[in-house]
Amino acid sequence: MSGFQYFLKGFSLATLPGIRRFVILPLVVNLFLFGVAFYFLFSTLSEKLNSLILSWLPEMLHFLSFIIEPLAFIAILVVFAYFFSTIANLIAAPFNGLLAEQLEAKLTGKPLPNESLKDLLKDLPRIIKREWQKLAYYIPKAIGLLLLLLIPAIGQTAGPVLWFLFSGWMMAIQYLDYPFDNHKVPFREMRDQLASPYSTSISFGTCVLLCTMIPVLNLVVMPVAVCGATALWVDKYKAESV
Numbered sequence: 001m002s003g004f005q006y007f008l009k010g011f012s013l014a015t016l017p018g019i020r021r022f023v024i025l026p027l028v029v030n031l032f033l034f035g036v037a038f039y040f041l042f043s044t045l046s047e048k049l050n051s052l053i054l055s056w057l058p059e060m061l062h063f064l065s066f067i068i069e070p071l072a073f074i075a076i077l078v079v080f081a082y083f084f085s086t087i088a089n090l091i092a093a094p095f096n097g098l099l100a101e102q103l104e105a106k107l108t109g110k111p112l113p114n115e116s117l118k119d120l121l122k123d124l125p126r127i128i129k130r131e132w133q134k135l136a137y138y139i140p141k142a143i144g145l146l147l148l149l150l151i152p153a154i155g156q157t158a159g160p161v162l163w164f165l166f167s168g169w170m171m172a173i174q175y176l177d178y179p180f181d182n183h184k185v186p187f188r189e190m191r192d193q194l195a196s197p198y199s200t201s202i203s204f205g206t207c208v209l210l211c212t213m214i215p216v217l218n219l220v221v222m223p224v225a226v227c228g229a230t231a232l233w234v235d236k237y238k239a240e241s242v
Contacts, residue, residue: 001235002199002200002203002204003172003199003200003201003202003203003204003205003206003207003232004203004204004207006204006228006229006231006232006235007204007207007208007211007224007225007228008228009227009228009231010223010224010225010226010227010228010229010231011224011227013103013107013227013228013230013231014220014223014224014227016103016106018102018106019099019102019103019106019227022095022098022099022102022103022223023099023223023227025092025095026088026092026095026096026099026222026223026226027219027220027222027223029088029091029092029222030088030092030218030219030220030221030222030223031219033087033088033091034088034212034218034219035219038218088222090128090131092222093127093128093130093131093178094123094124094127096178096222096223096226097123097127097178097181097182099178099223099226099227099230100178100179100182100226100229100230100233101179101182103226103227103230103231104179104182104230104233104234107230107231107234108234126181127181130177130181130187133187134170134173134174134177134187137173137187137191138170141166142166145159145162145163145166148162149163164206164209165202165206167205167209168202168205168206168208168209169201169202169205170205171204171205171206171208171209171212171225172194172201172202172204172205172208172229173190173191173194173205174205175204175205175208175225175226175228175229176190176194176201176204176229176232176233176237177190178226178229178230179229179230179233179234179237179238180193180233180237183238193237193240194237200232200236204228204229204232208221208225211224
């Protein structure tokens with residue numbers, strides 16, 4: 001199965017008996033945050049984008065605005081999608097980890113370890129630290145791409161494409177990290193495994209990214225992506241990691 005197929009599989013896995021109750025809270029978080037984010041994006045930014053582009057472009061290149069405007073809008077949409085997805089995942093990280101754990105037990109048929117509420121609370125600092133590791137990995141590369149976007153013509157043409165590919169890679173890291181982290185696999189080791197084969201993880205991540213850019217569908221992406229990533233972990237990465 002490709003990464004795209006694993007993402008689609010997440011829709012059916014999210015509705016399995018015993019799994020649905022772990023989907024509800026991440027879904028509520030996503031509904032609120034993405035609703036606010038995309039209302040702001042479409043109600044304000046879309047009206048000002050053209051004038052913003054013309055102010056950055058030299059006058060002799062204004063004729064390129066009809067090409068650059070849709071590319072710039074896609075780049076901004078990708079940034080918004082990843083930024084608010086990161087916030088949503090930071091808030092819902094403990095619940096997403098629990099969802100991945102419950103689904104993995106169901107897929108493998110192996111019982112979960114007996115953990116008390118105290119054990120779960122002890123894991124919270126590690127879970128939050130892991131989310132900050134993702135941000136620390138993301139921010140320097142995102143700044144570099146933002147600086148590239150400021151270069152007239154070349155940066156504003158190539159920049160959105162590079163943003164899209166990088167954001168797809170980050171979506172793969174974001175969601176596949178939940179089952180990896182449940183098994184205490186180090187962040188660097190996880191990245192190395194996702195890069196081999198790169199095609200599987202990037203196809204999964206870009207599919208998640210595209211869905212986060214589609215109104216209404218983006219509201220259910222988080223739990224579906226966690227479920228799809230868990231199935232991908234069980235089939236392709238678990239044997240090597242555990």
